[in-house]
Amino acid sequence: MLQIQKLRSHLAAIPALAYLLGFLVASTIELLVGDLLASLLGLRGIPSLFGITLVQQYGLILLPAVIVYDLTIYVLPIYIVARLAAPWAPKLTNKMPKRLSMLFYVLLVFLVVQLWGGFHEYRILVLSLMGINIILAVSLNLVNGYMGEFSVGHAGFMGVGAYIASIITVWVFPRSLGHLAFPLALLAGGAGAAVAGLLVAIPSFKIRGDYLAIITLAVNYIIKNGIENIERIGGSRGFMGMAKLTNVPWAFLWATLSLWLIRNFVLSPRGRAVVAIREDEIAAETMTVNTRYTKILAFCTSSFFAGIAGGLFAHLILYINPSTFSLLKSTEVLVMVYLGGMASISGSLIGAATFTFLLEVLRPLEEWKWVLIPMLLVAILLRRHAGLMGFREFSFLIPKEEAESYGSASD
Amino acid sequence: MALLQINGLTHYFGGLRAVHDFSLDLNEGELIGLIGPNGAGKTTVFNLITGIYRPTEGAIQFNGHNLIGLQPHQIAAKGICRTFQTIRLFSNVSVLDNVRIAFYSQIRSSLLETLLRAGRTLEEDRTFAQEAMRLLEIFNVGRYAHELARNLPYGEQRRVEIARALATKPRLLLLDEPAAGMNPGEIDHLMDLIYYIRDEFQLTIFLIEHQMRLVMRICERIKVMDFGKTIAEGACDEVRTNPKVLKAYLGEEVA
Numbered sequence: 021m022l023q024i025q026k027l028r029s030h031l032a033a034i035p036a037l038a039y040l041l042g043f044l045v046a047s048t049i050e051l052l053v054g055d056l057l058a059s060l061l062g063l064r065g066i067p068s069l070f071g072i073t074l075v076q077q078y079g080l081i082l083l084p085a086v087i088v089y090d091l092t093i094y095v096l097p098i099y100i101v102a103r104l105a106a107p108w109a110p111k112l113t114n115k116m117p118k119r120l121s122m123l124f125y126v127l128l129v130f131l132v133v134q135l136w137g138g139f140h141e142y143r144i145l146v147l148s149l150m151g152i153n154i155i156l157a158v159s160l161n162l163v164n165g166y167m168g169e170f171s172v173g174h175a176g177f178m179g180v181g182a183y184i185a186s187i188i189t190v191w192v193f194p195r196s197l198g199h200l201a202f203p204l205a206l207l208a209g210g211a212g213a214a215v216a217g218l219l220v221a222i223p224s225f226k227i228r229g230d231y232l233a234i235i236t237l238a239v240n241y242i243i244k245n246g247i248e249n250i251e252r253i254g255g256s257r258g259f260m261g262m263a264k265l266t267n268v269p270w271a272f273l274w275a276t277l278s279l280w281l282i283r284n285f286v287l288s289p290r291g292r293a294v295v296a297i298r299e300d301e302i303a304a305e306t307m308t309v310n311t312r313y314t315k316i317l318a319f320c321t322s323s324f325f326a327g328i329a330g331g332l333f334a335h336l337i338l339y340i341n342p343s344t345f346s347l348l349k350s351t352e353v354l355v356m357v358y359l360g361g362m363a364s365i366s367g368s369l370i371g372a373a374t375f376t377f378l379l380e381v382l383r384p385l386e387e388w389k390w391v392l393i394p395m396l397l398v399a400i401l402l403r404r405h406a407g408l409m410g411f412r413e414f415s416f417l418i419p420k421e422e423a424e425s426y427g428s429a430s431d
Numbered sequence: 432m433a434l435l436q437i438n439g440l441t442h443y444f445g446g447l448r449a450v451h452d453f454s455l456d457l458n459e460g461e462l463i464g465l466i467g468p469n470g471a472g473k474t475t476v477f478n479l480i481t482g483i484y485r486p487t488e489g490a491i492q493f494n495g496h497n498l499i500g501l502q503p504h505q506i507a508a509k510g511i512c513r514t515f516q517t518i519r520l521f522s523n524v525s526v527l528d529n530v531r532i533a534f535y536s537q538i539r540s541s542l543l544e545t546l547l548r549a550g551r552t553l554e555e556d557r558t559f560a561q562e563a564m565r566l567l568e569i570f571n572v573g574r575y576a577h578e579l580a581r582n583l584p585y586g587e588q589r590r591v592e593i594a595r596a597l598a599t600k601p602r603l604l605l606l607d608e609p610a611a612g613m614n615p616g617e618i619d620h621l622m623d624l625i626y627y628i629r630d631e632f633q634l635t636i637f638l639i640e641h642q643m644r645l646v647m648r649i650c651e652r653i654k655v656m657d658f659g660k661t662i663a664e665g666a667c668d669e670v671r672t673n674p675k676v677l678k679a680y681l682g683e684e685v686a
Contacts, residue, residue: 284548289531289538289556291545292524296532299521305503306481306513308536308599312502317542411523421557424577 037113038105040128042098047135050093057092061085068142069381070094076384118419125416130272138268148336150376151271152329155278157356158368159325164354165362166286167318168298170233173240174326174353179345180216180243181209181327182334183253189335190261202265206274206331213327214320216243221319225312240347247342258341259334266336274332278325283365283417285321294318295363359397361407366414371407432495434459434635435480435511435603440489442472442479449475451659453489457603462629462636464650466643468679471656473639474516477605481513482506493603508536512596513605516639518588522581526572526591529580530563531556533598566594569631570624586617590624597632604628606638610645618642622649647671655679 054066063085067074071086113121137143156174163171185205193201216239224235248256285291293314296304305311334340352375360371378396382389400408415423435457442450450472457463465473478484480491482503491498498506512533521529537559540551567573570590575583580591589609596604609625610618622645629636640646646653646667653670655663657679663670670676 281546284546288545288548288552289534289559290542292528292532293535295524295528296521299524300519302483302503303515303519303521304532306483306507307533307595308504308507309532310502310504310535421560 034102034106035110037109037125037128038102039098040125040132041105041109042101043094043132044128044135045101046094046097047132049097051135051139054093057089061089063089066140068140069146069377072381073384076382122416126276130269130276133272134268144268145336146376146380147268148266148271148332149380150373151268151275152332152336153353153356153372153376154275154369155325155329155332156353157360157372158279158282158365159322159329160353161357161360161363161365161368162282162286162294162318163322164357165364165367166291166298167294167315169315169319170230171236171319171322172233172347172354173236173238173243173350174322175345175347175349176236176240176243177213177216177323177326178330178333178349179247179340179342180323181206181213181330182340182345183209183247183259183330184212184327185209185331186259186262186334186340187253189263189265190259195263198263198265202270202335206328209331210324210327213330214324216327217320217323218316220323221316225315225319237347240345240350244342244346247345254341256342258339258344260339262335262338264335264338266332271332271336274328278328279365279369282321282325286363286365287419287422290314290317298363355393355397358407359400361410361412363411364407364409364413365417366412367407367409370409374408433457434494435637436490436492437480438490440476440479440491441487442475442484442489443487448659450479450486453656453659453661455654457635457637459602459635460629460633462625462649462651463638464646464653465637465639465656466641466646466653467656467662470658472659473656474607475659476656477513477607477639480506480605481511504536507599507601510600510602511605512599512601512603514589514592514596514607514609516607516611518585518592520580520588520592520595523579525577526567526580526583527560527563527576529591530566530595530598531559533595534559534562536599563594563598566597567591569628570594585612589613589621593624593628597628601632601634603635603637606636606640608639608641610640610642613642615644618645621645625649 050066058064058066063071063074063082067086067089070090071082074082075086113124116124133147137147156178160171160174163169185208188205188208189198189201193205220235220239224232247253253259286294293304293309296307296309297311297314301311330345356371356375357368358371359375360369361367375393378393379389382392385392404410433456435455437453437455440450440453441448453476465476467473475484479486480498482498482501482505486499493506493509493511496509498509501509521532524532538555540555544550544552564573564576567576570593572583572587572590572594575587575591580588583591593606593609606625610621613621625636626649628634638646638650650667652665653667654661655670655673655676662679663673663676665673
């Protein structure tokens, strides 16, 4: 036990930036010699997700080869580079202004993600899904975590965005203009979802109390069944014909953008009003907060990003049908939010990434993963009832002048 | 003209008449007390003035504007702010942010600037933070700025609540039992504080209180309510000796 403790504190002492640099080197090594090493070890191609799926599929026979592969490609290079970089890496960003260092981190993470996953079909899929799920989780967290309302129909708004974006790229623009049309289509999908959100928000927030859960539940069904009955867009057979426009850079860009914009919002005076509503609506109203407007604003913002995520999803999977956006999908987003932690941007990031990874890694278990994942969720919530990062943030997300407030909020 | 003018205010909860024909002229700079036994309808009057309830009948004018039908946040932005009988701070938010939230009506930056964290947003937020800190210092709770509000001792929470109310820049401050749960020493301190903020912020103050000590000493005028009706009104001494009041409220204490 003592050794493990020592190892943990030793590893924790190395700054995150050093690990990032380590991962960058590891990804480069894998790109260069991964195939060779894999065939030497008798593996069919490089293990896509660190070999976890391989071992589950083909049994423990592959375990030694997978361990050797992971050690030589990931663990050793990352550790060596991280140790070497640890003394000087922080100096790199400390001198930069906050905004610049944030941009630097984002670019570095993008580089790592692109090198590791951008040239590998299956990893592209997983990473894009991860980006989409991050958008869904962080946007739902705005309503459920920060505002303290309970929306359970996030997939409905995702569906609206997915259909609008797909219709635009397939029917409106010629295929050759796909790449140009894509951002516009996504924004249109987001706007459509925001309008749908507005239609839900206006009546729901007229009355005080917990009606939002029931209304969003109903709306999720209305959207799903509504689309099923519109034959023009395929009805229950679904809609296809989209070009594969979602890739790692797009997913990364949109995920980063939603994280950044929602972070800015919750750190702002308007965002604090959202939190005030969660804490005490009457007191908020008495302190001049226009609670109804604030609720509608937060809900529409949340739906907007769900719509963007839907558009990305449609152009990744290339086939959508109404049941893709059923209550099950909404539940998945709820799991990501609660796993990651309420009222936390970092939490949504971690929650969505962990959930997507688990979903893929546990794929060989088939339906049993739906027993295992909820059990994991229960286990995590029992140990830390606020989720992994509830009410806390990574320090790089918080501007200096707000750091003190978050310091105490994190206990 | 009076700053706050209430005429014939009546409010029913179902069949129960909580407030009956309540009238009041409150002049700029006055400090008036509202007393009465539990359930007399005092807090309901506050809830009617601040727009949390809509009165069944009656008129409320503030600074010449009609308040009936306005949302609570609109009334607050017009310059009427209040504290609550049971403290209603935003518990899981830092003390500083509790006060900063009250600057909502003073936000001037656009939504786009908010989302991009650019332009006026940062600047104005910095001003809010400074103003909030100044208020917290006045109430001697500056050292708790980064604590969660729920972790503060009771007396400090009361003071944070008044500081938060002042951040909305009110002209009229409604205090609902500000001395509840305080010991005599703390009450003395509170009285000084009420005098101080009245002069410093040029406030008109209307307060509900059970602590006779406080009401009799600081209020210039007192209204007494019982079962929703106003049973007496006037200077402290008149009210103290009014037989109706003695019967309804002070009876046992004086006898």
